[in-house]
Amino acid sequence: GAGVSQSPSNKVTEKGKDVELRCDPISGHTALYWYRQSLGQGLEFLIYFQGNSAPDKSGLPSDRFSAERTGGSVSTLTIQRTQQEDSAVYLCASSLGPYTDTQYFGPGTRLTVL
């Protein structure tokens, strides 16, 4: 594809529901990243995949958050039992390789938990 795509672009959910956010990286990019940007806050790193593996999951805010990547391509970020503090824009990025390559960002998913 031309760039990183994310779906949905907006998601409104009720407290306690589970949500799934999807990221389609640029074709051929082996590295994929998830970030969170809360209102008025900076970007918070959540998790990084090299291929289908995440070397370090300690950036995930709580055990309600999980992420997976399949086929070295699409990734999903799942938030279980959503809380109001989970409301944020969730950004995904991909790069050709890890560390040394430019990250290209998707437009984000705006999550609102009522």
Next chain:
Amino acid sequence: KQEVTQIPAALSVPEGENLVLNCSFTDSAIYNLQWFRQDPGKGLTSLLLIQSSQREQTSGRLNASLDKSSGRSTLYIAASQPGDSATYLCAVSNFNKFYFGSGTKLNVKP
């Protein structure tokens, strides 16, 4: 834990001025440093990527320098234009994690 700080938080300049944005980080064991711009309601666009072994990178009117030992980077914008108005973010990577500063919001007045 790595801490990334950007100064100033906001900057307003008249068109045509040269300006410098600053980024500092606490842990010098980084793999690279990247500068991004973020336009309101939009995603991030990468501007420059400096590897840990490099001292600077240039793209058009932009020049970014890196002094790893002192934990500092600067982004120099020459002959600023209203279209440069955005929030500029720096980010460093180390040990499978990535850390962003809180950004400098730049307004270039016509």
